Amino acid sequence: MRELQIKQIKTTHQNTTIIDNISVHLKAGEIGCLLGPSGCGKTTLLRSIAGLQKLTEGEIYLGDQLVSSNQFHLAIEKRKVGMVFQDYALFPHMNIADNIRFGIEHQSRKQQQDRIHQLLELVNLAGKERRYPHELSGGQQQRVALARALAAKPQILLMDEPFSGLDVELRESLARQVRCILKTEGITALMVTHNQNEAFAIADSVGVMKDGELLQWDTPYNLYHQPNYPFIADFIGQGVLIKGSICGCRQVHTELGVLNTQLAEDHATGEKVSVLVRPDDIIHSDKSSWQLEVVSRVFRGSHFLFTLKLPNDEQVMCMSQSHHDHAVGSKIGIKLEMDHAVVFPLQNLKKVKAHCCTSV
Amino acid sequence: MKKYLNLWSILTIATALLLTVPLWVLVSFVFEPTNETWAHLVDTLLPEYIFNSLWLMLGVSIGTLLLGIPSAWFISQYDFFGKKVLQWALLLPLAMPAYIIAYTYTGLLEFEGPVQSFLRTLFETQTVNLWFPEVRSVGGAIIMFSLVLYPYVYLLARTAFSNQSHSVMHASRTLGAGPYKTFFKVALPIARPAIIAGLTLALMETLADFGTVQHFGIATFTTGIYRTWTAFGDTTTTAQLSVLLLVFVTILMMVEFWSRRQAKYFTGSNQAAQAMPTKLSGIKSAMAFSICLLPILFGFILPSLQLLDWSINVAETNLNMEFLKLVWNSFSLAFITALVTVSIALMLSYAKRSQKNRTVDSAVRLSALGYAIPGTVIAVAVIIPFAWFDNTLDAWARETLNISTGLLLSGTLFALVFAYCFRFLSVALQSLNSGFSQIKPSMDESAKTLGASNWTILRRIHTPLLKSSLLTAFILVFVEVLKELPTTLILRPFNFNTLSVKAYEMAADERLADAGLPALLIVITGLIPVIILSKMIGNRNA
Numbered sequence: 001m002r003e004l005q006i007k008q009i010k011t012t013h014q015n016t017t018i019i020d021n022i023s024v025h026l027k028a029g030e031i032g033c034l035l036g037p038s039g040c041g042k043t044t045l046l047r048s049i050a051g052l053q054k055l056t057e058g059e060i061y062l063g064d065q066l067v068s069s070n071q072f073h074l075a076i077e078k079r080k081v082g083m084v085f086q087d088y089a090l091f092p093h094m095n096i097a098d099n100i101r102f103g104i105e106h107q108s109r110k111q112q113q114d115r116i117h118q119l120l121e122l123v124n125l126a127g128k129e130r131r132y133p134h135e136l137s138g139g140q141q142q143r144v145a146l147a148r149a150l151a152a153k154p155q156i157l158l159m160d161e162p163f164s165g166l167d168v169e170l171r172e173s174l175a176r177q178v179r180c181i182l183k184t185e186g187i188t189a190l191m192v193t194h195n196q197n198e199a200f201a202i203a204d205s206v207g208v209m210k211d212g213e214l215l216q217w218d219t220p221y222n223l224y225h226q227p228n229y230p231f232i233a234d235f236i237g238q239g240v241l242i243k244g245s246i247c248g249c250r251q252v253h254t255e256l257g258v259l260n261t262q263l264a265e266d267h268a269t270g271e272k273v274s275v276l277v278r279p280d281d282i283i284h285s286d287k288s289s290w291q292l293e294v295v296s297r298v299f300r301g302s303h304f305l306f307t308l309k310l311p312n313d314e315q316v317m318c319m320s321q322s323h324h325d326h327a328v329g330s331k332i333g334i335k336l337e338m339d340h341a342v343v344f345p346l347q348n349l350k351k352v353k354a355h356c357c358t359s360v
Numbered sequence: 361m362k363k364y365l366n367l368w369s370i371l372t373i374a375t376a377l378l379l380t381v382p383l384w385v386l387v388s389f390v391f392e393p394t395n396e397t398w399a400h401l402v403d404t405l406l407p408e409y410i411f412n413s414l415w416l417m418l419g420v421s422i423g424t425l426l427l428g429i430p431s432a433w434f435i436s437q438y439d440f441f442g443k444k445v446l447q448w449a450l451l452l453p454l455a456m457p458a459y460i461i462a463y464t465y466t467g468l469l470e471f472e473g474p475v476q477s478f479l480r481t482l483f484e485t486q487t488v489n490l491w492f493p494e495v496r497s498v499g500g501a502i503i504m505f506s507l508v509l510y511p512y513v514y515l516l517a518r519t520a521f522s523n524q525s526h527s528v529m530h531a532s533r534t535l536g537a538g539p540y541k542t543f544f545k546v547a548l549p550i551a552r553p554a555i556i557a558g559l560t561l562a563l564m565e566t567l568a569d570f571g572t573v574q575h576f577g578i579a580t581f582t583t584g585i586y587r588t589w590t591a592f593g594d595t596t597t598t599a600q601l602s603v604l605l606l607v608f609v610t611i612l613m614m615v616e617f618w619s620r621r622q623a624k625y626f627t628g629s630n631q632a633a634q635a636m637p638t639k640l641s642g643i644k645s646a647m648a649f650s651i652c653l654l655p656i657l658f659g660f661i662l663p664s665l666q667l668l669d670w671s672i673n674v675a676e677t678n679l680n681m682e683f684l685k686l687v688w689n690s691f692s693l694a695f696i697t698a699l700v701t702v703s704i705a706l707m708l709s710y711a712k713r714s715q716k717n718r719t720v721d722s723a724v725r726l727s728a729l730g731y732a733i734p735g736t737v738i739a740v741a742v743i744i745p746f747a748w749f750d751n752t753l754d755a756w757a758r759e760t761l762n763i764s765t766g767l768l769l770s771g772t773l774f775a776l777v778f779a780y781c782f783r784f785l786s787v788a789l790q791s792l793n794s795g796f797s798q799i800k801p802s803m804d805e806s807a808k809t810l811g812a813s814n815w816t817i818l819r820r821i822h823t824p825l826l827k828s829s830l831l832t833a834f835i836l837v838f839v840e841v842l843k844e845l846p847t848t849l850i851l852r853p854f855n856f857n858t859l860s861v862k863a864y865e866m867a868a869d870e871r872l873a874d875a876g877l878p879a880l881l882i883v884i885t886g887l888i889p890v891i892i893l894s895k896m897i898g899n900r901n902a
Contacts, residue, residue: 052530076533083534089527092626093549102545103535134625152536 002063002155003028004049004188009058009068011044018044019212022058026156026190026205031182033191033203037235041212042192046158049190050083051076062155082149084159088141090133096120096144097129103152119147122181138166139174146178150185157182157189163198175201196236208232230344233276238305241274242314244343252343255310256282259341276342277316279305284320288333292318294326306332369720372711375704376723379782382741383729387606389599397588397597408579409601413608415498416505416573416580417563423506424562427655428513429555433543434652436521439637440645446652448894451515453508453659455886457843459571460863460879462504464663466575467670467872469495496576504572507659509562514655515897516558520551520623553623560616567608568734570846575867581605582736582846589740589850599744602737613732664883670876678877686878690858693773694841697780701837702830704781705788713796728786735783739850742779746770776851783847784840788833795829832892839889842882 004026011018019041026032034042047053049060051067051074060068062081067074082103091099100116107115120126123143133141142162149157162178163171179202182189193199199206200220207217208231216228227233230241244254246269252261254275261275284306292308295315304320318334326332434440435447453461469475469492476492494500524547532542570582581601589598640648708724730738746769757765769775799822807817845860852861859878866875 050530050534052533075538076530077536077538079534080536081534083531085525085527085531087525087527089525089531091528091532091546091550093552102532102537132625148531148535158534 005061007059010056012056031189033199033206035199036209040209082154082157086161088145159191239278244275246271261341279317279319281338282318291331368711372723376726385745386741397594419502420505424510424513427510431652432517434648440640440648462572464666512561513558516554520554553619557619560612667880670873694838698837709792730782731786735847739847791833
């Protein structure tokens with residue numbers, strides 16, 4: 001297993017820049033994930049590592065070996081990367097065993113058999129050696145594709161939307177299984193997805209991409225609680241931005257009251273900002289005397305999601321337990337549960353509205 | 361509703377049975393005891409028929425694969441100089457019937473022809489005979505067939521290659537396989553069922569051919585059937601020989617059926633995974649260009665130029681009333697046949713769509729059997745029961761009414777149209793079925809919920825959506841009839857000549873130049889369906 005280093009790479013297609021100035025460092029054995037809306041360039045980044053896409057600028061290293069730069073391009077078949085494709089790309093004319101064997105044909109018969117057997121055990125498909133791809137379910141095909149990519153012990157495993165063809169209910173459980181398999185094999189892996197649940201289920205660290213740029217590379221926890229950009233705040237989890245103004249040291253005044261915040265120093269008192277409020281920051285409590293009017297409500301099974309109106313007509317979201325139903329128009333009691341509010345400079349607000357990609 | 365269903369079913373089954381009567385009569389001759397003509401055949405010519413047919417099939421397989429697969433691969437995977445034109449021009453040889461290309465190459469390569477004359481001038485040996493390969497041979501026939509039949513392989517291989525998910529090939533590369541291993545172990549095997557399906561179509565055409573092998577003097581089943589029929593007039597042996605040929609054809613049909621079913625598993629489902637074709641430049645581009653140009657050059661351009669040259673030379677003397685009569689005969693016959701065939705196909709295809717039951721499905725499939733049966737066999741199969749009917753009726757009429765009814769069915773245009781109809785019904789059916797498949801049942805239902813009557817649905821929804829399929833079916837049948845040689849030759853009424861028969865007769869009299877004009881007209885008409893086909897493929901890719 002090798003580490004992956006991507007240094008300031010840029011790719012272009014017919015004079016259009018697809019990805020620009022991207023640097024990533026993935027430690028050996030780490031599982032990374034690229035998250036972003038479709039067209040953000042995340043698949044192009046993955047294809048550049050595999051060698052399916054040439055670089056205009058920058059360098060890619062696998063371990064200490066240079067595999068891509070603007071002058072050098074190591075042939076795909078010499079890179080020893082394993083790749084799981086979105087459509088699995090299983091060879092339809094070969095059975096499962098032969099599919100897995102394809103990358104290790106140079107090994108001895110005994111080694112091949114042992115590895116195939118071991119991998120099928122690992123992906124929980126033992127006994128299916130003689131089946132053909134079309135005889136398997138989508139989830140099974142996906143696991144065969146994974147086993148095939150792992151067979152030759154690649155330096156890094158790349159996965160392009162590996163769960164997108166599966167039922168929603170299957171995705172997360174399969175993502176957890178895949179994480180387990182990768183950790184067992186100690187594989188360095190990079191996955192691409194547009195689904196944050198998958199990303200969080202599988203990855204140690206996640207990079208959020210937009211318009212060909214990598215905005216933030218961080219742990220899932222930090223991406224949710226400390227997003228660097230309003231776009232990330234909006235893309236990951238739910239939430240709204242409300243108006244606020246800086247009042248004194250590490251405090252911001254909003255319609256919800258004065259909130260604590262971790263501020264960079266260049267904010268002057270009185271500066272207008274926008275403040276991220278997540279649904280889990282506001283808790284419904286019948287005892288609270290702080291009452292807000294319900295504008296709309298959605299039943300989510302495990303909880304209710306209320307949209308509430310603040311006195312200045314701004315709206316916030318609030319979660320409550322699933323048996324606490326309140327009619328639209330009625331007033332409900334709330335309390336704040338917010339350690340540190342995330343604050344964005346106001347000029348960035350436009351970026352948020354322009355790219356209002358609501359996450360699932 | 362129940363009554364309606366029965367009417368449709370009965371109509372379809374009746375049509376299927378009526379159309380296939382000749383086939384059943386033919387097959388029934390298997391139970392007749394063989395006579396001395398058969399014994400004679402077995403001793404003398406039959407081994408040669410079988411041997412030649414097998415040789416031709418083997419040679420044509422190699423030839424069509426060599427011409428069809430590389431061109432399909434380059435067109436589907438790469439971008440190079442001239443690709444836009446070449447990708448449809450590669451279909452042009454489909455417009456060239458095998459017997460016509462055989463005439464042109466005979467002309468081009470004979471002793472007095474331009475090639476040998478040029479070689480003699482080059483070596484300044486006017487008198488000495490240069491050794492030159494004889495085009496009128498099994499080898500020559502193999503080359504002729506390969507040059508005009510490779511488009512079947514090309515077409516199906518190209519579709520298979522371009523439908524292959526690119527990620528399958530990329531997967532092979534990331535697993536450590538180079539471009540060659542990827543082609544031979546992944547791309548080619550995945551396309552194999554489609555390629556085999558294309559190949560079986562080419563081989564069926566090879567077996568069905570009469571004009572080429574007759575002109576080259578190669579004894580095969582079709583020439584044997586023709587000879588046994590015309591020279592010996594031996595119905596039993598002709599029929600038995602025909603059934604033997606049908607055994608070959610049936611094997612090919614089964615292979616084709618099996619391949620198409622296999623191909624379904626092998627085609628990629630994810631269209632989005634198709635990457636852009638790789639751009640070639642310099643020497644590689646020139647190579648790809650040449651590989652794709654060669655089959656067109658020898659399969660279409662050269663023979664067309666030869667036909668054009670002959671036509672211009674004889675235009676002054678041959679463009680006369682007689683030729684116009686020929687054109688009129690051919691075109692009106694093709695028009696009537698196309699009209700009848702498309703009408704029957706429309707009925708069957710509508711029945712198939714509206715009656716979702718297996719009896720109707722089987723009946724429709726039975727009616728479409730004709731496409732696989734060689735024209736010579738169909739002609740013989742039609743004439744046997746028709747002649748029997750005429751004779752029986754005539755005998756009865758003479759006996760009871762004291763009048764002769766003469767030939768009512770056999771030896772009339774009716775027999776010809778009937779035979780064509782059976783042979784080309786599947787061409788029309790395919791076109792109409794694909795037209796109907798676009799009209800999903802939910803469209804009818806949604807129109808009904810919007811308050812439309814059955815009549816309105818037919819007028820406002822079905823007709824506009826079916827119009828192009830109907831036209832396509834009509835043109836395809838029209839052109840097939842125009843090209844068809846052996847059926848016309850055997851079944852035409854006395855003194856009734858068509859373009860294809862004229863070309864055949866002139867070539868048989870060694871008056872190749874005089875065959876030029878009718879042959880050229882057949883090829884030009886044949887271009888229409890090729891253009892339609894390439895357009896349809898273009899739309900599907902867009």
